[in-house]
Amino acid sequence: xxxxxxxxxxxxxxxxxxxxxxxxxxxxxxxxxxxxxxxxxxxxxxxxxxxxxxxxxxxxxxxxxxxxxxxxxxxxxxxxxxxxxxxxxxxxxxxxxxxxxxxxxxxxxxxxxxxxxxxxxxxxxxxxxxxxxxxxxxxxxxxxxxxxxxxxxxxxxxxxxxxxxxxxxxxxxxxxxxxxxxxxxxxxxxxxxxxxxxxxxxxxxxxxxxxxxxxxxxxxxxxxxxxxxxxxxxxxxxxxxxxxxxxxxxxxxxxxxxxxxxxxxxxxxxxxxxxx
Numbered sequence: 001x002x003x004x005x006x007x008x009x010x011x012x013x014x015x016x017x018x019x020x021x022x023x024x025x026x027x028x029x030x031x032x033x034x035x036x037x038x039x040x041x042x043x044x045x046x047x048x049x050x051x052x053x054x055x056x057x058x059x060x061x062x063x064x065x066x067x068x069x070x071x072x073x074x075x076x077x078x079x080x081x082x083x084x085x086x087x088x089x090x091x092x093x094x095x096x097x098x099x100x101x102x103x104x105x106x107x108x109x110x111x112x113x114x115x116x117x118x119x120x121x122x123x124x125x126x127x128x129x130x131x132x133x134x135x136x137x138x139x140x141x142x143x144x145x146x147x148x149x150x151x152x153x154x155x156x157x158x159x160x161x162x163x164x165x166x167x168x169x170x171x172x173x174x175x176x177x178x179x180x181x182x183x184x185x186x187x188x189x190x191x192x193x194x195x196x197x198x199x200x201x202x203x204x205x206x207x208x209x210x211x212x213x214x215x216x217x218x219x220x221x222x223x224x225x226x227x228x229x230x231x232x233x234x235x236x237x238x239x240x241x242x243x244x245x246x247x248x249x250x251x252x253x254x255x256x257x258x259x260x261x262x263x264x265x266x267x268x269x270x271x272x273x274x275x276x
Contacts (some may be wrong), residue, residue, distance in 0.1 A: 066214050074225035087152075123156030127199060128275075129251040131157050132267035135208050144208035145251070149199035155237045157197050158246045162209050162233040166218055169228040183274060185267070186234045186250070199237075222257050227256035231267065232274065250274055 127149050135142035143164060149155045167181060192207050199205065212229070214222065221227040232252040238244075252270035261268070269275060 023105065039211060094221060123153055125149050125151035125153050125199070125201070125237065125239050125247075127151070127155050127157070127235050127247070127249055129235075129253070130256075132231055132253040134265070138211075141212045141214065141229075142208055142210060143212055143229075143255070144206055145231070145233075145253075146204055146206045147150040147199070147235065148204040149201060152201050154201065154240050155199045156242070157194055157199060158242065159196065160192045160207065160233060160235050161186055162192045162207075162231075163189040164209070164212050164229060164231045166214070166222065167228045167230050169226060181230070181252075181271065181274075183250075184232050184252075189233055192233075222255075225257065225260055230270070232270070250276075 095240075127147060129145050130148040131146045133144060135144050145162070147157075147160070163184065192209065195205055195207065209231075214229075218227060222229060231251065231254075232250070235249040235251070236246045238246045238251070252274035254268045254270050255267050256262070256265060258265040
């Protein structure tokens with residue numbers, strides 16, 4: 001197929017331009033760079049290597065206010081002292097508070113103990129000797145004792161031991177009316193026969209010891225007030241729950257002959273320590 005003349009002319013012109021652009025003869029030659037002067041280069045190097053002199057003194061320069069501590073340094077040095085003082089104050093206050101708490105705790109504990117003891121005492125039996133007298137149905141001297149349960153619960157009587165003797169007594173010493181005595185040996189005393197073994201609350205029972213024999217000389221001294229008849233013993237009893245060991249209640253009474261305290265004679269309570 002034949003191309004048209006205008007198109008062939010355009011193709012020919014384009015080919016010529018393309019060949020002329022790729023030809024080396026058509027490229028512009030680079031401009032030569034001037035060679036630097038050796039003397040000027042050496043001077044620049046020497047100026048760059050020149051060192052500026054620095055003045056140094058024989059002693060190092062101290063920073064401003066180095067000799068006197070600043071306010072911040074003083075505050076920093078006082079901080080531990082302040083902390084210790086505050087800690088001491090807190091410790092003292094805590095000690096006082098603990099002491100007060102312990103005092104209150106002891107008081108409360110003591111009150112609770114007393115309340116518990118009162119509760120126990122209020123519920124337990126309590127057997128004592130209410131009175132000692134002579135058995136008036138006999139002409140001779142036969143002491144007898146009245147035992148009473150003053151507690152709020154029944155008492156189970158285990159054993160009652162009983163004894164008597166005479167004690168010298170100075171009639172001129174009326175106060176007290178109690179001679180000097182020592183606690184008796186209850187283990188050698190005789191057991192009384194028990195008419196009953198259970199005493200209800202507020203119930204009493206009377207037990208006679210039997211004949212208390214004294215020689216004529218002893219009776220003479222007793223009636224003259226130079227001797228005292230001592231009646232003593234101990235009660236062993238339990239509560240209804242069978243408490244072990246049993247409760248123990250001692251008693252100690254003296255006999256005053258007729259005409260000394262009363263016309264007919266009377267027993268009176270002995271030392272407190274031998275009746276509790």
